[in-house]
Amino acid sequence: NAGVTQTPKFQVLKTGQSMTLQCAQDMNHNSMYWYRQDPGMGLRLIYYSASEGTTDKGEVPNGYNVSRLNKREFSLRLESAAPSQTSVYFCASRGTGVPYEQYFGPGTRLTVT
Amino acid sequence: GQQLNQSPQSMFIQEGEDVSMNCTSSSIFNTWLWYKQDPGEGPVLLIALYKAGELTSNGRLTAQFGITRKDSFLNISASIPSDVGIYFCAGLRGAQKLVFGQGTRLTINP
Numbered sequence: 001n002a003g004v005t006q007t008p009k010f011q012v013l014k015t016g017q018s019m020t021l022q023c024a025q026d027m028n029h030n031s032m033y034w035y036r037q038d039p040g041m042g043l044r045l046i047y048y049s050a051s052e053g054t055t056d057k058g059e060v061p062n063g064y065n066v067s068r069l070n071k072r073e074f075s076l077r078l079e080s081a082a083p084s085q086t087s088v089y090f091c092a093s094r095g096t097g098v099p100y101e102q103y104f105g106p107g108t109r110l111t112v113t
Numbered sequence: 114g115q116q117l118n119q120s121p122q123s124m125f126i127q128e129g130e131d132v133s134m135n136c137t138s139s140s141i142f143n144t145w146l147w148y149k150q151d152p153g154e155g156p157v158l159l160i161a162l163y164k165a166g167e168l169t170s171n172g173r174l175t176a177q178f179g180i181t182r183k184d185s186f187l188n189i190s191a192s193i194p195s196d197v198g199i200y201f202c203a204g205l206r207g208a209q210k211l212v213f214g215q216g217t218r219l220t221i222n223p
Binding site for chain 2: 045
């Protein structure tokens with residue numbers, strides 16, 4: 001039982017390049033989330049998927065797209081990377097009901113030069 | 114976008130001391146959560162609070178859901194070296210959206 005896994009762990013991109021961050025969970029959770037974490041800013045929600053087949057914008061969706069490939073997998077795509085997207089990206093998942101707990105992956109550290 | 118105001122931003126304490134931190138918001142939340150993040154890892158849930166006035170403990174940690182529903186507090190008693198890390202508060206907006214504070218970085222001198 002690996003929980004939430006993310007690939008890659010580190011990535012360096014040049015401005016304008018594209019890439020997809022992968023996330024998978026093995027807890028049979030319905031909801032999945034993508035956050036970015038910047039120094040002194042806490043975590044900010046980019047997109048989320050409340051259930052398979054649905055996606056919704058979070059607080060900072062501009063410059064990103066997502067795909068809920070199946071119940072296990074939720075990917076985040078940067079079509080044309082910008083230096084402002086340099087950040088640590090976390091994927092999370094959650095089951096239903098109480099307690100309300102989002103389980104986080106280990107993160108992807110992305111640098112855009 | 115809105116974030117919660119968390120204070121203090123950093124704390125430097127001696128091992129064995131008690132720690133207090135808090136989180137405030139201009140809007141009401143129905144659920145408050147406290148997370149801890151270790152270096153290079155994702156946040157891990159410490160305590161979840163669901164009712165105004167609720168006081169919940171998890172070992173040496175105690176958290177309270179403010180009566181106005183606009184604030185929450187976390188206390189750590191008798192700190193130990195493994196308490197080092199960044200502590201985040203979060204409020205749940207609707208059914209899905211967590212809003213996080215900026216974090217409190219805790220450093221402990223042995």
